[in-house]
Amino acid sequence: MFGTYLVRELSNRRKQTVIIAIGMALAIALVIVVNAVSAGVRNAQASVLESIYGVGTDITVSQPAAAPGEGDMAGPRFEFGADDGTTTDGTTEISQSRLMAGFGSTTFDASALETVLGVDNVAAATATLSLTNTSFSGELPDFTQMQGGGEGGDVMQAPPTGGADGAGGSAFDVNSFTVEGVDVAGTAVGPLTAATLSDGRAFTADDAGTNVVILDESYATSAELAVGDTTDIGGEDFEVIGIVSSTSADATTASNTYIPLDTAQALADLDGQVSTIYVQATSADAITQVQSDLEEALPDATVNTQADLASSVSGSLSTAGDLISSLGTWLSVIVLAAAFLIAILFTISGVARRTREFGTLKAIGWTNGRIVGQVAGESLVQGAIGGVIGVAVGLLGVLVVNRVAPTLSAGAASTAAVGPGGGPGGGFVGGPMAEQASATSEVTLQAPITLPIILIAVGLAIVGGLLAGAIGGWRAARLRPAEALRSVA
Amino acid sequence: MYLLKNVTKSYDQSKRRVTALSDVTLEIPTGQMVAIQGPTGGGKSTLLQMLGALERPTSGTVSLGDAELSSMADARLAGIRAKEIGFVFQGFNLIPTLTAQENVETALAPMRLSATERASRARKALESVGLGDRGNHRPAELSGGQQQRVAIARAIVKNPAVLLADEPTGNLDEETRDEIMELLEGLWRDQGLTLILVTHDSAVAKRAQRRLHIKQGKVTEKK
Structure with a gap:
């Protein structure tokens, strides 16, 4: 009887059922889309963060950059002696590279790790x-030849020769790339945990103190380097032993190059210093x-959790995240509330229209519970239809x-690493006053669908139906049979 | 047997107190056919609702057999209505979305019968009112007389002890009125029902064994 009556009522009130179902479907669909996109944004943020901070990192410890003092504005300084460089055909070629602490990062004593x-x-x-x-290289004219032209102005000076343009001009290249000194013993955390070895080998404990380097795949491609090649870091030759890529398809790894920590400390003249601890x-x-x-043990340090790190993600990914968490969530809540309200109002109006019907049913012995159940069942089915469509x-x-x-483009402010962008041919990047470094990558948004999201959505539809049914049923239960019949008479 | 003792029913209506029944004492033996007549607003429907366990008196007592209706909980009153009392309304009060068969089955819903048993009893009830072939028709597809027959089938399908009819022929033409009255009288006679009907129609009232007149809440016997 319950099912027959329910089906007949709903098919008879088709327009009302359709309106309630559409309202509920719209709300449920929005909840699903907003939740899925929100999860997608979270995944993308996590992917960006993982590429920088590694898998499994819960906390990072770093030292806040000190305010620059007087004279600190200067960038890396390259000094060349009179005999530096090689001169050929009136052109002197000079080259020098320097390894120094990453821009925007400050080093601190490695004892903090203990x-x-x-x-x-x-x-x-x-x-x-x-x-x-940072490497500085260029071509200068041979000044010793230029000085031999004569003195006193009575002899016509010879036109300048040599240099980059053959007419006494000069040209310089300034390139930079990031170098990460890592523990070669291998740990459960750290930037390389988010990287996959695509060629060569990983570090072993034997690599400590040696000049070996692992390259980020993107950097290796742009620098035209492969396993077995030699590259210059801090003025010394390093053998490329491996190439790594990010586990996230769309992101690069945290640094352009990775070398043993002790080698990095020695080359940068930063013995016993580190810049980030991954925890x-x-x-x-x-x-x-x-x-x-x-924070208590290291009062001078900056201690960031993943939540803090997530807030450092910027770019259109961050904008999408903000949009989803604010507009998307509120839109879902408003549409959901509107759908619930529509369902409730229609149910109440339906009960009012069926006063005589319920009065009659009560007169022939239907209990309040049975009538409430009937009304609630109808609303529940309307909500469920909306839920399924939704x-x-x-x-x-x-x-x-x-x-x-x-x-979406994503950038993550990082004290631990400078992202690719300072590759060969790249511009010269700042000095100590440079903004905190930022790793950027393009992330393709993929909205995952999970069973809990669907269950939550269906649950909301059922809650909406039950709420409308409970309120409508309560109104129906309050009808006294005699009054219900009299009101019609 | 119905027994009403000093029943008074008052209610507030537009800031004034209306007394629908005033100190009514009445006994209706089992199996009696009673017609209640009186002017509009005299208290006929209120009396019928009191007998039908739809209302409780403001004071006094209403008993049906051993059951004291005036002090009974709502759920138990619903149980009495489900088993003991059948209702027939002037406006038929059929559920428009259900077929004749399903309308009759609504009266059996509280009785926890199997679907087969329910359908079988509803079909027999429809046959007993001459509508065995109209079970699949909805109320809108039936004439007024046929709708009232469906309503009567719904009232008797549970084999009640009492059948209460509020103006059962009020919406019908004379010919149909007579058919319906013959049907009700036949059921009353064959099933030993207590039949109490409210009517304005003297022709209908004259068919009853006993006629009551109610005016300004006071009940009197009409010869």
């Missing part, structure tokens, strides 16, 4: 040294406690998003 490892609930920690290799907590629940303990429309919406696959 302090970190001594904190409760720290599962693993590793220290890195972020450096920037993994024993569990997600312990992160807050570890952060708090680290899930279908929502999945379609997510499919469209994934087909369009919008590409």
Whole structure:
């Protein structure tokens, strides 16, 4: 009887059922799309962060950059002696490279790593040294030849020769790339945990103190370097032993190059110094406690959790994240509330219109519970119809998003690394006053559909139906049979 | 048997107190056919609702057999209505979305019968009112007389002890009125029902064993 009556009522009130179902479907579809896109944005943020901070990093410890003092404005200084360079055909070629602490990062004593490892609930920690290799090379005219023209102005000076243009001119290139000094022993955390070895080999403990380098795949391609080649870092030759790429298809790794930590410290004249410590907590629940303990143990350090790091993601990915979390969420809430309201109002209006019907049913012995159940059942089915349509429309919406696959640019402010961008031919990047370095990458947004999202959406539709049914049923239950019949008479 | 003792029913209507029934004492033996007449607003429908366990008196008591209706909980009153009392309304009060068969089955819904048993009893009830072939028709597809027959089938399908009819022929023409009355009288006679009907129609009232007149809430016997 319940099912027959329910089906007959809903098919008789088709317009009302369609309106309620559409409202509910719209809301449910929005919830699904917003949730899926939101999860996609979170995944993209995590992907960007992982490419920089590595997999499994819960916390990073770094030192805030000190305010520049007087005279600190100068960038790397290259000094050449009179006999430096090689002169051929009136042109002197000079070249020099320097390795120094990464832009915007400050180094601190490596003993902090021991302090970190001594904190409760720290599962693993590793220290890195972020450096920037800047090379200066150029062509100058041979000044010794130019000075031989004569004195006193009575002899016509010979036209200048040599140099980059053959007429006494000069040309200079300034290139830079990032160098990350890492622990070659290998740890559970650190920037290389988010990288996959695509060629060559990874570091081993034997590489400590040697001039070996692992390159980021993008950097290796742009610098035309391969495993077995030699490259100059800080004025010394390094053998390329491996090429790594980011585990995220769309991101680069944290640095252009990776060298053993002790080698990096020695070359940069930063013995016993590190710039970032990557920390993994024993569990997600312990992160807050570890952060708090680290801040207490290292009062001068900046201690960031993944949540802090996530807020450092910028670019259109960040804009999309903000849009989803604010506009998307509120839009979903408003549409959901409107859908619930429509369902409730239609149900109440339906109960008012069926006063005589319910009065009659009560007169022939139907209990309040049975009538409430009937009204609630009708609303529940209306909500469920909306939910099913909403899930279908929502999945379609997510499919469209994934087909369009919008590409978002993401930048993550980092004290640990300077992203690619300072490759060969790249410009000269700042000095100590340079802005905090930023790793940027293009991320394709993929909105994942998960069972919990669908269950939540269907649950909301059922809650909406039940809410409308409960309110409508309560109104129906309050009708006294005699009054219900009298009101019609 | 119905027993009403000093029943008064008052309610507030537009800031004034209306007394629909005033100190009514009445006994209706089982199996009796009673017609209640009186002017509009005299208290006929209120009395019928009191007998039908749809209303509780403001004071006094209403008993049906051993059941004291005036102090019974709502759920138990619903149970009494479901098993003991059948209603027939002037406006038929059929559910427009359900077929004749399904309308009759609504009266069996509270009785926890199997779907087969429910359908079988509803079909027999429709046959007993001459509508065995109209079970699949919706109310809108039936004439007024046929709709009232469906309503009567719905009232009797649960084999009630009492059948209460509020102006059962009020919306019908004379010919149909007579058919319906013959049907009700036949059921009353064959099933031993207590039949209480409210009517304005003297021709209908004259068919009853006993006629009551109600005016300004006071009930009197009409010879």
